[in-house]
Amino acid sequence: xxxxxxxxxxxxxxxxxxxxxxxxxxxxxxxxxxxxxxxxxxxxxxxxxxxxxxxxxxxxxxxxxxxxxxxxxxxxxxxxxxxxxxxxxxxxxxxxxxxxxxxxxxxxxxxxxxxxxxxxxxxxxxxxxxxxxxxxxxxxxxxxxxxxxxxxxxxxxxxxxxxxxxxxxxxxxxxxxxxxxxxxxxxxxxxxxxxxxxxxxxxxxxxxxxxxxxxxxxxxxxxxxxxxxxxxxxxxxxxxxxxxx
Numbered sequence: 001x002x003x004x005x006x007x008x009x010x011x012x013x014x015x016x017x018x019x020x021x022x023x024x025x026x027x028x029x030x031x032x033x034x035x036x037x038x039x040x041x042x043x044x045x046x047x048x049x050x051x052x053x054x055x056x057x058x059x060x061x062x063x064x065x066x067x068x069x070x071x072x073x074x075x076x077x078x079x080x081x082x083x084x085x086x087x088x089x090x091x092x093x094x095x096x097x098x099x100x101x102x103x104x105x106x107x108x109x110x111x112x113x114x115x116x117x118x119x120x121x122x123x124x125x126x127x128x129x130x131x132x133x134x135x136x137x138x139x140x141x142x143x144x145x146x147x148x149x150x151x152x153x154x155x156x157x158x159x160x161x162x163x164x165x166x167x168x169x170x171x172x173x174x175x176x177x178x179x180x181x182x183x184x185x186x187x188x189x190x191x192x193x194x195x196x197x198x199x200x201x202x203x204x205x206x207x208x209x210x211x212x213x214x215x216x217x218x219x220x221x222x223x224x225x226x227x228x229x230x231x232x233x234x235x236x237x238x239x240x241x242x243x244x245x
Contacts, residue, residue: 027076034063035086037093048104049096050187053179056093060086061180087176098174101183105169108194112162115197119156119204123149127208139211148207151200159197166190 023029037043038056046052064072064082073081080088126137127148139145169186172178 026078029067029071029074029076029082031060031063031067031071031082032076032080032085034060035082035089037089049093049100050098050104050179050183053090053093053097054184056086056090057177057180090176094174094176094179097179101174101187102170104187105166105190108190109163109166109170112159112166112190112194112197115159115194115201116156116163119152119159119197119201122152122204122208123156127211142211144207144211148204148211151203151207155197155200155204158193158200162190162193162197165193 024033038059043052043055046055060082071082075081076085127139127145137145165186169183169190172183172186174183
């Protein structure tokens with residue numbers, strides 16, 4: 001995309017449109033060429049068929065901005081418009097992208113469902129138990145208990161949100177244009193809420209350990225809580241990769 005911008009930024013309008021009006025021996029204009037499937041070496045720079053399809057759509061749309069309107073519907077020697085050629089060239093990649101997206105969504109849904117189940121149960125099995133006479137939680141007035149309740153609730157809400165959003169991916173129509181923004185936006189939001197639910201779940205876990213062990217083995221609670229932050233950090237390091245959509 002940057003190559004096209006740089007190649008046209010320094011030319012006058014006449015020179016630019018003379019270049020964009022070029023037609024090859026097969027009747028293809030520049031948009032026809034952009035509609036062809038990229039070589040495997042170039043596609044492999046992006047991991048995942050759905051992300052590859054998104055990159056192909058971004059490239060096609062970027063070239064389309066510089067093409068004179070009359071060439072967007074022009075036909076080559078085979079009678080195909082640039083859009084028709086793009087659809088034909090990328091039909092297999094669309095199928096692979098659909099499978100990749102569904103597999104990813106199902107994995108996310110499984111994890112989010114498990115987190116929602118555990119955090120829902122934890123809200124009724126409070127650390128320290130309840131007072132037998134009043135039924136009030138024993139650690140109700142401690143700061144760690146407040147941290148536990150808030151983080152557990154946030155984890156439940158965010159994991160439930162992730163399940164709902166990811167289910168929208170599984171029921172999508174998977175049209176060609178959906179790979180440009182719609183599907184990836186849902187996937188990013190689903191992964192973000194899933195990441196947040198994992199983080200808040202570990203906070204709830206650390207708060208529970210501190211409530212139970214702080215009287216006798218506070219150092220154990222602190223060390224285990226620090227270890228619990230490791231998977232959150234690892235997930236955070238891999239998460240920015242998905243933001244390339």
